[in-house]
Amino acid sequence: MPEIKLQHILTLAELLVRGGRYNYIEITTKELGKTISRSQQAASKHLLDLENDGFVHRVRKGQGFRIRVTDKGYEQMSKLFLSLKSALDSAPNNLEFNGVAISGMGEGAYYMSLAGYKKQFVSKLGFEPYPGTLNIKLAEHVYVNAKRELDRYPAVFIDGFSDGKRTYGWVKCYHAMINNEVEGALLILERTHHDDSVIEVIAPVKIKDSVSIKDGDKVNIKVKILDKD
DSSP: OOOOOGGGHHHHHHHHHTTTTTSOEEOOHHHHHHHTTOOHHHHHHHHHHHHHTTSEEEEEETTEEEEEEOHHHHHHHHHHHHHHHHHHHOOOSEEEEEEEEEOOOSHHHHHHTOHHHHHHIIIIISSOOOSSOEEEEESSHHHHHHHHHGGGSOOEEEOOEEOSSOEEOOEEEEEEEETTTEEEEEEEESSOSOOTTEEEEEOSSOHHHHTTOOTTOEEEEEEEOOOOO
């Protein structure tokens, strides 16, 4: 049984949108070609191929044709739709990052000690972070792209605040496992001097001591993806 060719999907979709599931519809090859961004000749060949494969049925009307999508064509498009929907609806259980530990500028210890942040970490993450962050230089560009993708997924949101002298930005937190040993969180900061090649993680313990790493050692971070509400 022939399957729908990739180049024919838009053609069948357009026929279905126009009501071609149950009715014979009138559409010129010029009009079809414009809609699917193909030449009139290409659109004509699409219809001929689809007819030969049994996905559409055409009946002559004057100098042209009226077209209907057959049950076979509809069934193939339905299977394709279900496959695509499953792929698009599915989400990974975690995103993985690999890199090496690097020294920071010591700012993490200061920010982690601020009451405005600390109280929210305790109430929203369930732990009080060790005063400091572990900085990780991502090993490959694929992980940099993965970091940028994090915005697509739900996060634990830590509100920014003011202490009367200055304001502090928000923080997005993603539950994470460091080297499969320590539970913590990866942070995305509203304000940071790091570029996208560096990630920061926190934990209730001093991470370097707990997983026995030093600057230059490899680090693996698995970020748990939360379900969307």
